[in-house]
Amino acid sequence: xxxxxxxxxxxxxxxxxxxxxxxxxxxxxxxxxxxxxxxxxxxxxxxxxxxxxxxxxxxxxxxxxxxxxxxxxxxxxxxxxxxxxxxxxxxxxxxxxxxxxxxxxxxxxxxxxxxxxxxxxxxxxxxxxxxxxxxxxxxxxxxxxxxxxxxxxxxxxxxxxxxxxxxxxxxxxxxxxxxxxxxxxxxxxxxxxxxxxxxxxxxxxxxxxxxx
Amino acid sequence: xxxxxxxxxxxxxxxxxxxxxxxxxxxxxxxxxxxxxxxxxxxxxxxxxxxxxxxxxxxxxxxxxxxxxxxxxxxxxxxxxxxxxxxxxxxxxxxxxxxxxxxxxxxxxxxxxxxxxxxxxxxxxxxxxxxxxxxxxxxxxxxxxxxxxxxxxxxxxxxxxxxxxxxxxxxxxxxxxxxxxxxxxxxxxxxxxxxxxxxxxxxxxxxxxxxx
DNA sequence: TTTCTTATGTTAAATTTTTCACACATTGAC
DNA sequence: GTCAATGTGTGAAAAATTTAACATAAGAAA
Numbered sequence: 001x002x003x004x005x006x007x008x009x010x011x012x013x014x015x016x017x018x019x020x021x022x023x024x025x026x027x028x029x030x031x032x033x034x035x036x037x038x039x040x041x042x043x044x045x046x047x048x049x050x051x052x053x054x055x056x057x058x059x060x061x062x063x064x065x066x067x068x069x070x071x072x073x074x075x076x077x078x079x080x081x082x083x084x085x086x087x088x089x090x091x092x093x094x095x096x097x098x099x100x101x102x103x104x105x106x107x108x109x110x111x112x113x114x115x116x117x118x119x120x121x122x123x124x125x126x127x128x129x130x131x132x133x134x135x136x137x138x139x140x141x142x143x144x145x146x147x148x149x150x151x152x153x154x155x156x157x158x159x160x161x162x163x164x165x166x167x168x169x170x171x172x173x174x175x176x177x178x179x180x181x182x183x184x185x186x187x188x189x190x191x192x193x194x195x196x197x198x199x200x201x202x203x204x205x206x207x208x209x210x211x212x
Numbered sequence: 213x214x215x216x217x218x219x220x221x222x223x224x225x226x227x228x229x230x231x232x233x234x235x236x237x238x239x240x241x242x243x244x245x246x247x248x249x250x251x252x253x254x255x256x257x258x259x260x261x262x263x264x265x266x267x268x269x270x271x272x273x274x275x276x277x278x279x280x281x282x283x284x285x286x287x288x289x290x291x292x293x294x295x296x297x298x299x300x301x302x303x304x305x306x307x308x309x310x311x312x313x314x315x316x317x318x319x320x321x322x323x324x325x326x327x328x329x330x331x332x333x334x335x336x337x338x339x340x341x342x343x344x345x346x347x348x349x350x351x352x353x354x355x356x357x358x359x360x361x362x363x364x365x366x367x368x369x370x371x372x373x374x375x376x377x378x379x380x381x382x383x384x385x386x387x388x389x390x391x392x393x394x395x396x397x398x399x400x401x402x403x404x405x406x407x408x409x410x411x412x413x414x415x416x417x418x419x420x421x422x423x424x
Numbered sequence: 425t426t427t428c429t430t431a432t433g434t435t436a437a438a439t440t441t442t443t444c445a446c447a448c449a450t451t452g453a454c
Numbered sequence: 455g456t457c458a459a460t461g462t463g464t465g466a467a468a469a470a471t472t473t474a475a476c477a478t479a480a481g482a483a484a
Binding site: 244245246256260261263264268270271272273274275276 | 462
Binding site for chain 2: 440441442443444445448449450451452
């Protein structure tokens, strides 16, 4: 019986991956949980606990092999296999993602950009043609789509998300400004920029108070 | 002695605010923690605990007045006062933010957009002129800047952030793909899109395994 | 080979977070 | 005005998360 790994842990794993990538770039071959903890400003204990949820990747008396650990975390995160993404909403944010993900080496590939705005019909963003929404169904049936990124206004987002799910898409990267109501089995990752900005605002106010 | 409120709570507060905003739009005047919990898929107990960190906003036997609670949470989040934002990096993401925040009614206003790319010099995004980085210092000294959003490549992000701090900016909304090393007093809110995508990837893999 | 040092994996303790449970204030019906 | 129903605020219990502690495996030095 596999134990469920908490989302608290999952939130930290990509950060480990990021730091290990930097270490590789810096030519570092091995690292101890202690050294890593100093860099990342977390406890060494937490690093060891987190990693041991997935298995023992280190060696006593030695530490961790950076490249090996990096690859193992990559596997855990499932980025050894390609993920095909379509972006719904080819406005600024959608285009930003198209650019952004394009630069990511990992297996995330944007294979389609869709919008309702006829003015965008046929234009290309980094070599990806913007298609109209009425082409979506045929596209999804022809291509394998693993993730749909929603960068459209919130008004139609829920309806659109449910439509995508009915076409067989099971993962949504949601940038729309609301929580989607979707079937249980659908995996949703929210990026609520307004929530993020409000958190910042709260912490600014808190910091101001501290100074008084 | 004020007790420190945990970031776990702070992460949830903007979401309450969002839902209360929707309730207002729907014309709902009062709501109980139970009804709200059903909508938000969290426990009523958590809602009451969270709110009571800041004070008792409800009334026994009645529930919460939606408009009042909304305003109170707005105060808590510090969005009753205007926040002036500059965006460093006028690429797709920077422009997306310029558009995005413009549509927010709350007190967040983008007052400047900066980039190093001379090709963008002088163009306007939603009425905001893109300025070159060498104009930044004079700008910050003239205008009140509360938040700097960093939507530039990671290579220069840390250096730039420290420069901004030295100009007196104490809050950074960081979209760059790394963790900034900044003085203790600076408030940072990170939006790591690649981390978010990897979390999604992990949860997709987990869900696939579950089906097997 | 032997000894000393390093640093993991893991169990246990401490802390934080979440949920439960209920006393009692307020509402609304009659 | 009385009384049942509602539903908050809060103290306590339960659960989850984080940190500490340490036995011991592996490496390094002599």
